Amino acid sequence: MVVRILEHPGRDAITIDGVLSALADPVRRSIVSQLADGHSEQACIAFDLPVTKSTSTHHFRVLREAGVITQRYRGTAIHNDLRREDLDCRFPGLLDSVLMAG
Amino acid sequence: MVVRILEHPGRDAITIDGVLSALADPVRRSIVSQLADGHSEQACIAFDLPVTKSTSTHHFRVLREAGVITQRYRGTAIHNDLRREDLDCRFPGLLDSVLMAG
DNA sequence: GCCGTAGTACGTTGGAGATCGTAGTATGAT
DNA sequence: ATCATACTACGATCTCCAACGTACTACGGC
Numbered sequence: 001m002v003v004r005i006l007e008h009p010g011r012d013a014i015t016i017d018g019v020l021s022a023l024a025d026p027v028r029r030s031i032v033s034q035l036a037d038g039h040s041e042q043a044c045i046a047f048d049l050p051v052t053k054s055t056s057t058h059h060f061r062v063l064r065e066a067g068v069i070t071q072r073y074r075g076t077a078i079h080n081d082l083r084r085e086d087l088d089c090r091f092p093g094l095l096d097s098v099l100m101a102g
Numbered sequence: 103m104v105v106r107i108l109e110h111p112g113r114d115a116i117t118i119d120g121v122l123s124a125l126a127d128p129v130r131r132s133i134v135s136q137l138a139d140g141h142s143e144q145a146c147i148a149f150d151l152p153v154t155k156s157t158s159t160h161h162f163r164v165l166r167e168a169g170v171i172t173q174r175y176r177g178t179a180i181h182n183d184l185r186r187e188d189l190d191c192r193f194p195g196l197l198d199s200v201l202m203a204g
Numbered sequence: 205g206c207c208g209t210a211g212t213a214c215g216t217t218g219g220a221g222a223t224c225g226t227a228g229t230a231t232g233a234t
Numbered sequence: 235a236t237c238a239t240a241c242t243a244c245g246a247t248c249t250c251c252a253a254c255g256t257a258c259t260a261c262g263g264c
Contacts, residue, residue: 051254
């Protein structure tokens with residue numbers, strides 16, 4: 001067995017640049033929306049996305065590295081979660097306004 | 103004398119995708135910040151930006167086409183303004199959260 | 205052990221966009 | 235008319251990134 005720990009930026013390492021760039025992509029906004037709609041605790045494959053598996057891996061990674069989501073292994077699957085508190089702390093109102101926009 | 107009218111999207115034509123993509127660039131966020139800091143009524147050249155004039159023209163254009171700013175000729179200069187009301191109407195809280203972030 | 209599931213790594217491709225320089229236009233002042 | 239100012243248009247790079255397919259690893263069940 002190997003380590004399998006995914007790197008996440010600390011709360012203070014989350015930048016407005018990274019978050020806005022991450023959220024500028026419609027596929028990634030879709031992931032965030034689905035997470036916000038109680039789609040939490042789900043594997044990556046459970047999301048409804050118009051791209052292949054390898055592309056979706058890329059998008060989840062961008063979201064994680066920007067500090068928008070957390071990813072933790074659970075068996076072979078990955079447990080995805082929105083970093084609501086961290087985002088609300090760093091950039092109050094940003095996540096909500098983007099979610100509200102559709 | 104020639105027309106010299108710059109195209110702007112109507113309020114309802116402003117998309118979250120366009121706005122987030124526009125605001126994802128640090129140079130453009132700097133323009134928006136300076137506009138918000140009472141830097142209104144200013145020519146493009148009056149902004150403090152780390153790029154050449156032609157590049158700054160590009161960025162102002164992107165902001166205008168995304169519906170973030172208005173641009174109107176005033177002599178040879180351009181009068182730039184933030185579309186606060188339109189943005190607040192379409193995506194409440196978004197502009198403020200981005201401005202707050204620095 | 206073997207297989208299926210979930211996701212990653214890697215290389216490639218295509219398209220978008222950030223940057224620049226040069227040449228140009230419109231306006232206002234002299 | 236001439237000139238300076240402010241900005242644009244255009245073309246050229248160059249970089250980034252979204253997307254894909256293939257090959258791979260890790261885990262869990264049989």
